[in-house]
Amino acid sequence: MSTLQLVLKALKEKNLLKEARNISNPSLVLWDVFNKSHQCEENSLFCCIPGEKHDGHSFASDAVQRGAAVLLCQHALPLQVPQIIVENSRWAMGFAAAAVYGFPSKQVSLYGITGTNGKTTSSYMIRSILEEAGEKCGLMGTIVYADGEKEQEADRTTPESCDVQRLIARMKRNGCTSVIMEASSHGANQGRLNGCLFQGMVFTNLTPEHLDYHKDMEHYFEAKKKLFEEYVSENWCGAVNSDDEYGRRLLRIYGKKCLSFGLDSTRHHDVQLQNFYMTLSELSMKVQFFNSDPIDITLPLTGRFNIYNALGAMAICYKMGVAPLVIKKGLESMPQVPGRLEKYFFENEVCGVVDYAHTPDALENVLSALREVCHGKIISVFGHGGERYQANRPLLGQVAARLADIIIVTMDNSRSEDPAKIAEAIEQGIASVVEAPPHYRILDRNEAVRTALSMAKPGDVVVVTGKGPERFIVMDNNKIEYNDSHAIQQWALDVGLRWR
Structure with a gap:
């Protein structure tokens, strides 16, 4: 909780305040700060943020109807409420929010x-x-x-x-x-x-x-x-x-x-x-x-x-x-960090590992770490996210080809990209390594995980990387329910294996 006057002071100290309009009560109490109009409640500050698809200024009226008492905006609006006008509302929002919540x-x-x-x-x-x-x-x-x-x-x-x-x-x-x-x-x-x-x-x-x-x-x-x-x-x-x-x-x-x-x-x-x-x-x-x-x-x-x-x-x-x-x-005494070298030791002496590693450097760290302690083969299952740094794709393939014994290329969050094209770029990296290990392309991630675990022998480690604890695969703007750890556990239940 704070007052409009203290918010104005905080923005002025940061040289962010251009103009204050309709300020009849500087002692007006503000309880909350939002940048989504449907969240606004009584005596809240609504921040009008221009975005790639929508401009928050267009939702100012809705915010006021829901209880917003003050607007933070980049230009004056035809609304009879106090308006704090700044050059960049996204940049100013954090400083205004800090003032409202008492720093x-x-x-x-x-x-x-x-x-x-x-x-x-x-x-x-x-x-x-x-x-x-x-x-x-x-x-x-x-x-x-x-x-x-x-x-x-x-x-x-x-x-x-x-x-x-x-x-x-x-x-x-x-x-x-x-x-x-x-x-x-x-x-x-x-x-x-x-x-x-x-x-x-x-x-x-x-x-x-x-x-x-x-x-x-x-x-x-x-x-x-x-x-x-x-x-x-x-x-x-x-x-x-x-x-x-x-x-x-x-x-x-x-x-x-x-x-x-x-x-x-x-x-x-x-x-x-x-x-x-x-x-x-x-x-x-x-x-x-x-x-x-x-x-x-x-x-x-x-x-x-x-x-x-x-x-x-x-x-x-x-x-x-x-x-x-x-x-x-x-x-x-620290607990297991979800999706960070998360290990499943099965009674058939196979170990499954889930890790968030999604860059060449991170994948190299994970595979190198496992190489030092693995007594069998390392089976690496991974893909790469769509709409992400494409130059990393062949590099991921090269890292896996140097450090793993078997590779299964699968999909990650492909988003708007073709997962087969992403896999092809990874495979180009694998092919560039002399004496690269065998690799397979199984785009269905759940099937890729199950295949890797089924081919593993005692002493082998199956490491599934890229998503960590994420609970969905994002594909064509759709979210498909999926989790690497759940996939590993379900495989074990289906084949009758216990784990610790």
């Missing part, structure tokens, strides 16, 4: 995780550590939005800015003292993080993804760097992967605020891995914080990339004052 990110410890890979697992690790330290945590990311009382399936990694501010305010009301949030580059560029001030920021890595949007790696890096420049509180601190070249660039700028972490023994890291041992079911490692005594940690995870995720979580929590032994307990 909620200043009332909690807000942690942001940014980077191409590892954000989701890192966020779960940080939450587990902080909960071990006695904090009640909210979570906002790719899989769920957890407000301290209940969880809802995430619509996207970073919601619209008014929804972000409302969620953080709800988390605060529900008793959360910390909020962990995946901070995407799209979210920063499109203003969805406006109004947020992070106390802790983690940088995981930067590899080619979203280049259809960012155009090149330098623009992609600048979008990430912006988070460290414009979205942090005065006394913020960070944790940065110093094995990553872009991480080292961040450390050259913000090194005094950040702890470095990494695996490369030839480099100095504030949080340093000394040694590790992996099996398919767990990861044991010895870690040293500065010059303190090393601690031994055993995680219910596997994979070198999860070492990086754990080190980043350890570094930011240590920097924020959590003791090493509490960090150890928090990591060792």
